[in-house]
Amino acid sequence: MGVSYRPPWRQQVYCADARAARLGHGEKGHRGPTIPPTTDTPPGKAASAVVTAEDRLLVLAPHPDDETLATGTLLQRAVTAGASVRVAFVTSGDNNPWAQRAVERRWHIGERERLRFGRLREGEALAALGELGVPPALATFLRFPDQGLTELLLRSPEAILAALVGLLAEVRPTLVAYPSLADLHPDHSALGVLLRVALRWAPAGVLPRQLGFLVHHPALHRLPGAAVSLPRTASEAAAARRAVAAHRSQHVWRRGWMTAFLEGPERFFPPAFVPPGAPLSAQRNAQGEIRVTIRSHPRWRAWGRRTLVVVRENPGGGLAPFELSLRGVSARATIALPPRPGSGETFPAGDLTAAGACFVKLERRFGFFDEGGWIELPPGPTGVDSSAGEEGT
Structure with missing residues (x-):
């Protein structure tokens, strides 16, 4: 699917003007x-x-x-x-x-x-x-x-x-x-x-x-x-x-x-609120695997490559961020984290099963703003289609 690991974050410069x-x-x-x-x-x-x-x-x-x-x-x-x-x-x-x-x-x-x-x-x-x-x-x-x-x-x-x-x-x-x-x-x-x-x-x-x-x-x-x-x-x-x-x-x-x-x-709004039409939905199963479905919307002023950003809460304390480039991935696709063995995709070491909460976001600039916000996946299996705007606690 063309998903590859990149080092955590890159410096971005934002410019707030009247249009933005x-x-x-x-x-x-x-x-x-x-x-x-x-x-x-x-x-x-x-x-x-x-x-x-x-x-x-x-x-x-x-x-x-x-x-x-x-x-x-x-x-x-x-x-x-x-x-x-x-x-x-x-x-x-x-x-x-x-x-x-x-x-x-x-x-x-x-x-x-x-x-x-x-x-x-x-x-x-x-x-x-x-x-x-x-x-x-x-x-x-x-x-x-x-x-x-x-x-x-x-x-x-x-x-x-x-x-x-x-x-x-x-x-x-x-x-x-x-x-x-x-x-x-x-x-x-x-x-x-x-x-x-x-x-x-x-x-x-x-x-x-x-x-x-x-x-x-x-x-x-x-x-x-x-x-x-x-x-x-x-x-x-x-x-x-x-x-x-x-x-x-x-x-x-x-x-x-x-x-x-x-x-x-x-x-x-409730803590887990996700608006209708959000570009991501996510689920987490009992094995710790996260499945992210991307429904990216066309934006004529969007710029930058699409990136899936994940922040993992470590059980021993601290946060572990990583990014997955979505270069070559369809605007409507489903990605498994961590990638399945033999897929040829790389992924940073870490046990998602033992992790605490995970936060997922589609990173792509639309002028000054993001295309969508973060989605939180609490510890344990979840079955919420976040793109439907479900509420949670």
Whole structure:
């Protein structure tokens, strides 16, 4: 089938311009999968049960502004309910050169300039949190590399996993909101994988309820399968608009895109959510074999060779990433991992039977975004056709 092993990950440079920002949110000409109307949980029931005074809420924001776009209503509800709140910004959003050039009216962006822009965005995040009722002291900035979380996941995840496990141990959340593995932004989906692993490595008794949020998806407000839906009250919507306004550096091309998030309810998805039309489905049998079915969609602006990326959780601790080139493989094909003996395909040593969770992703750029997010296969046999959008825990 032309499947061959390649060393883990390669450096990728992402450039966020106005066109790229629109690609994940229904830009004209973007032909995504047909999405049926949403069938959310009744809003009243979901809203009343999501957060209480006894909760300790932890929000993991990949970048400044995600706290507002994805969890602005949830944060306001938590503050109103009297819950404990912590917001952790995993990156400072400093690697956004085109926005920075427009804001600062300079062409050269070096390390010093990026650091300055990161501090500016941190200040905007604190101002936005203030509009949502969250004091600055409840924010934490981890300052991992912006546009680099997938590389960290696949090349050197130790530091970020230690930070996430430490945060879980400190906060001991009863409710955690974090990026869905299905998000099409590589930073977001990678953080979702890292958080899922960190939860398994967290101290005993840290078993929070989980809310996955999507920020980058072309049919976000129409996706079925949301576990929680929070319609905004008039006062909550007004506070959210002020919070969006606080992120002034992001208004150059994206203000209309940002305010569009306020048009519908704030929605959260189950941990194992996979949207309809996802390019991968996967199953794992009792022998540990993983069968991945590829249903890659034609994309006229896609670039780069298709690669199947797998992250294996080792039973003794640590993660083992590897990549399989799909050169010569049909856009609709099924691949067995590890490859069957005699197939002529190579595969890194390792026992999938003894492995913990595995995460699988089709790596192919579509402009700035991914064609699809990650699929999680928990330990033990699974029989879920992930491409059908099944929910799990």
